[in-house]
Amino acid sequence: MPDIIDFRTDPSHYRHWRVEYDGDIANLYMDVDEDGGLFDGYQLKLNSYDLGVDIELADVVQRMRFEHPEVKVVVMQSGKDNVFCAGANIRMLGGAAHAHKVNFCKFTNETRNTFEAAEADSGQKYIAAVKGACAGGGYELALACNHIMLTDDSSSSVALPEVPLLAVLPGTGGLTRVTDKRKVRRDLADVFCSIEEGVKGKRATEWRLVDEVVPNSKFADAVQARAKEFAAASPKNAPEKGIALDPLNRTIGEDGSVTYSLVEVAVERDGRRATITLHGPDGDAPADAAALTALGDRSYFLRLARELDDAILHLRLNEMELGLLAFRSQGDAAKVLAEEKLLFDNADHWLANEILQYWKRVMKRIDVTSRSLVAFVENGSCFAGMLAEVLFAVDRTYMMEGDFEGDNRPVASITLSQANFGPFPMANDLTRLETRFLGEPERVEAAKEQIGEALEAFDANELGLVTYAFDDVDWEDEVRIFLEERASFSPDALTGMEANLRFAGPETMETRIFGRLTAWQNWIFQRPNAVGEDGALQRYGTGVRGQYNMQRV
Template sequence: MLVDDRASAVSLPEVPLLGVLPGTGGLTRITDKRRVRRDHADIFCTTTEGVRGQRAHDWKLVDAVVKPARFAEHVQQRALALAAHSDRPADQDGVKLTPLSRSQDAHGYRYDTVQVHIDPRARKATLTVFGPAKHQPQALPAILAAGAEWWPLKMARELDDAILTLRANHLDIGLWILKTEGDPHQVLATDALLDAHAGHWFVRETIGMLRRTLARLEVSSRTLFALIEPDSCFAGTLLELALAADRSYMLHLPDAPDDAPRVFASAANFGRYPTVNGQTRLAARFYQDVVAIQAVQDHIGAPLDALNAASLGLVTATPDDIDWEDEIRIAIEERASLSPDALTGLEANLRFGPVETMETRIFGRLTAWQNWIFNRPNAVGEQGALKVFGSGSKARFDWDRV
């Protein structure tokens, strides 16, 4: 909503003022989300004063234009109309999101359900997600009483915090190793609870938090390797971690099959957690190959060892215990030797496949373009637009196009 006071405007003035693109995917949101016509978008993005009043509405930049005298009333009406869509009982309290329990030392971070170990010399971080305890609440009243301590929500919040902390504070840690630890059957039991109560508002919000956290992995400019070892619990929801990885390595123990790790697919892998391109990770992995997806679906709940998981296309490689250490070491050292800029572009393009959405266009291409433009002389050179902004001087550009 835009107040129609002849002064307020919507604007994306970064190109004319700063010589860079609008942040947070502004260009893509104009075209993909707002559906602004390309010629209108061209004017909008190159005009410093922005667009006001009825024109902003006509160009689809805002949903409504309201006179100042009615603005507060209109906002209230709109908020109430949106709130009416909620199925949470009006007399029921929400769930308080208590502060996360996080400790930090020289080696990384520790939460209740997630551990992060950082190796600065190898430029890698190992993220270990711990599965749920044996005694989880089963009924809705008990789940609501657990609130933010309920394992699915707690794990999602802690993993989300770990991802954001690594992204913001450890820019040179370019490789994330994804591990799990726990009982896979407890993960599957929790998945069954999520399915059984998926229509309840709190469970639905928890599933949404899990979906957003998993999607945050794939839009992070870091290499993701999953290591599936004994005592891991890559099952159902946590199998999504391995499916999100750029590569997954699963230990094969031909001489000790009872000790070998297993992975488990569940119904959660077939629609509960769509990626930013709107597909499940299995559909994106197999390019919507119905036969390959059905083969995995036929094994829901079955324990899959390394060879079975590989035959279904769920893992990248299955070294045995003789080759495991060397193969993992070589893969990590090789990755660490490659250009981080090239890897960022490579991973962003390979992860999302041929299906495009607004989010994939933002994270797959626009963000990389923006970072490139930000480092060009026309933006940050001595006479670049960012450097001289606010000084009264005019930017001096290199007029050659790329």
């Protein structure tokens, strides 16, 4: 078992995926190395996956956007003969701690969302070319693609066998995408999700489970033809080449602190919290899109997004006991705004667009992080525009008010920008401010009128942008008491409370996946029928069936 789970990877380290680039089409092959599991005790047979496989996939998708923007269509297919993908590895799930299962599912869900959104966000359309068994998490991979093609060889099928076989749910978006995305009739969906062997051939299209079924002998040609057709129809104004995403420089200290170039994570074990400091830009913003491109992965927001993304993932998987994440920032708000202005002014430039889209994903990653989230707007901070978005993602915000003795940093302020009013919607498709002011939409308008103003505590508080503003007299004590109180609550209750309070407003497929589906799955993951000694997950592979408590709860 590795000491820590590292989310940083690159193609030279891939064990499970490979990509062949062919002009504006990329052929993505899943060819899982049986012996390449992240932990001991299971083999990744039949293209089944664990977190390690998904980390690579997430990296593939990310690099596709930044390093290969010329790609318009990605064909996801199997590198193995008789199987597309058998889904998440059951022995891994059976052996994993509850927390790992939950984090695994969350990350895989995020990865599915990211390539599903690649067509709309990045002009990269994913086709699933399904040949061989495509079951459970395998079909969920396909479901998240924009177009599913199934070969008609009279044995290849798509299936969600979790309920009959494993007593769990197709929890990586499976149930939700069947009804909400594919819009499969609910009674047929009920049948589909109850049969181990799934559905093949023409019926798979009739039931809307796949987009097309192709004769086996013509399958490979049909897939490539469809890919070419989609590429030709793509409105994307693709650049010839992308930028390189070099390995992130990260130092992990003995105390668990993590240092990147713009992000610092300080760890306070006794208080069970991590403080994430975001630093503002150290130089001036590039003059134009060409200069931005020339900077490659060193431009401010791309660097910040990558580092913050990695920090969040690292904390989620490797620091389970740090129950509270406190965000703070230090730097020059004007420079932050200059950096983001360049991005917004060039939003139709591929790289600026990719960076903005990436920030959207990082913010969403924060939204669904099961830790108490708090932001401290201190003197010298630079919560402006895109960075201020963090303030509206967290559960509470504390802001310094007025002068603090012995503190010569600039007085704390918040600056709003267009970034806070549209480009970074939450999973519920509303902006964070819209969600915040669900009952008082006029407050969003009031806040909008303040765009560009450096709002100090009094105004920020009046506008409802912060939870509390405290002056020098109260700050230290109030913050301490909040942190101590928070640390005393049950982590489970907090997770449940926070997840419910964060996503006010309308349901979308995404909120249904992270809320409804995930919550049910995580409930089932606690139930003896699935994970007990005699439960289906534990017994899977032994030949003995799970023993169920037949009482309906």
